[in-house]
Amino acid sequence: MKQQATPQPLMRVTKPRLYEQLVAQLLAYIESASLGPGDLLPAERDLAERLGVSRATLAQALVALEVLGVIDVQHGTGAVLVYRPSIATVIKGLREHRNRLPEIVEARSTLEVKLAELAAERRTDADLAAIENALQVMSEEIAAGDRGAHGDELFHQAVTTAAHSPVLAQLMTFIAEMILETRLESLAQPGRPEQSLASHRTITAAIRAQDPAVATAAMLSHIELVSDVALLK
Structure with missing residues (x-):
């Protein structure tokens, strides 16, 4: 049978x-x-x-x-x-991108929170000047009607440099392209560029004051903010 x-x-x-x-x-x-x-x-x-x-x-x-x-x-x-x-190729890429986003957020919340803490402890006057310059660049971009993506990138690079941790900096370089995905997604949300800039200023104030605990909390809050994107809803 x-x-x-x-x-x-x-x-x-x-x-x-x-x-x-x-x-x-x-x-x-x-x-x-x-x-x-x-x-x-x-x-x-x-x-x-x-x-x-x-x-x-x-x-x-x-x-x-x-x-x-x-x-x-x-x-x-x-x-x-x-x-x-082709349409099929793009839809497949979009779904893979959406599935990857939570892992990118997880990596950022691990690495960048520690970098903010170290930056508050180790930053030099030159490091602080670079961070504040990035704020100015982002502010000018937003005032001109842009999303502020370049200034945002400069800010996070400056915080990474201020941490004076070569190994963590290498890890950030490794995930830089993936972070670019979340940056574009986040800054496309209505009102997000202004919110992100205000968040950057809070982080900068903590680094300027050399307060690691406040810098840590501020960066964690910032990552949670920028991780709220429509693609994941």
């Missing part, structure tokens, strides 16, 4: 997230419009109206494409196409 094969269990069908649907539509538009590398996408307001979504929702899809390197969002210019991938 022929033995029947055990049937495979049926899996619940998951509904695609809204940002995935938007990404798919954006890529379909890019394909139909025959856009190539270097071409500019329509303005956000125009895209949002065509898709019937808010600009905030659209921004989430655009930053997801930016994280994956499909587009480059330039202040004052708009979204420029870098390359034209």
Whole structure:
């Protein structure tokens, strides 16, 4: 008597997230419009109206494409196409990125909290000047309507340098590209650039005062803030 094969269990069908649907539509538009590398996408307001979504929702899809390197969002210019991938490839990349985010946050909360503590203990006047310069750069970027990503990166680099811990600095270099993903995700949230800058100033005040306990608490609070991104909701 022929033995029947055990049937495979049926899996619940998951509904695609809204940002995935938007990404798919954006890529379909890019394909139909025959856009190539270097071409500019329509303005956000125009895209949002065509898709019937808010600009905030659209921004989430655009930053997801930016994280994956499909587009480059330039202040004052708009979204420029870098390359034209398949929809399946991008959706797969987005899901992998979303799954990776909690681990990146975990690494940051481990490394950067310790770096802030050490920076408060070991910083020199030159280190403090570099940290304060980064604050100024970020402040100027935000005032100009940008997200402040460059100033944000400079700030965390300056805190890392001020810790005078070569091994921790090497570890930060190792995860730098992954941190860039969370930076873009975070600073794309409405009001986040200003919140992040205020958080940086609190950390700086603790480092200036050479108070390791306050610096530790301030950096932990900052990592929790910047880890609150729409992609994980």
